[in-house]
Amino acid sequence: MTATIRKATPDDLDTVAPLFDLYRVFYGKPSDPALARDFIQARMARNESVILLAEIGRDAVGFTQLYPAFSSVSATRTWILNDLLVVPEARRSGVARALLVAAADFARDDGALRLELETDHDNATAQALYHAMGWTAYDGTLRFRLPLR
DSSP states (O other): OOOEEEEOOGGGHHHHHHHHHHHHHHTTOOOOHHHHHHHHHHHHHTTOOEEEEEEETTEEEEEEEEEEEEETTTTEEEEEEEEEEEOGGGTTTTHHHHHHHHHHHHHHHTTOSOEEOOOOTTOHHHHHHHHHTTOOOOTTOOOOOOOOO
C-alpha cells in the first residue's frame, strides 16, 4: 500500500507529537511525550514550521518538518528539512522517498530557491537515499555552530 502525504494541521497534534518523540529518541534523547507535544504545538500555533504527515490507510507512518529560511545573497526563501522519520515497520516501503518528494514539491510551489538538510555522518541509509534522489553535498563549504547553552 502506498503512503499518502499531506500537510498536518493543528488537529493532527496528537498524531504528530508521538512521531516527533520517536524522532528525538532515534537521535539519542530520552522519550519525553509532553516535551514533544509542547514543541510541536508551539510550532503549529506560531506557524513556524510546515509538517508533512505520511499515512498508510489510517495509520501515521512518518513525518517531515520543514523550517523557513532565507538566502540573503539570492534574496529569496529557502526551506530547511530539519526532521524526517519513518516508523520502523514502514521503512523500506517508499515512505521516506514520498516525504522527500512532497517536501520538494511544497518548497518548489512556495517559490523557494532550495531545500536543505543535514544528517549524521554515519547515517549511510539516509545518505544513499538522498544521493539517489539528486541531493548533493555542499562542496567547499563548512558549517559552524556556536553553542549558547
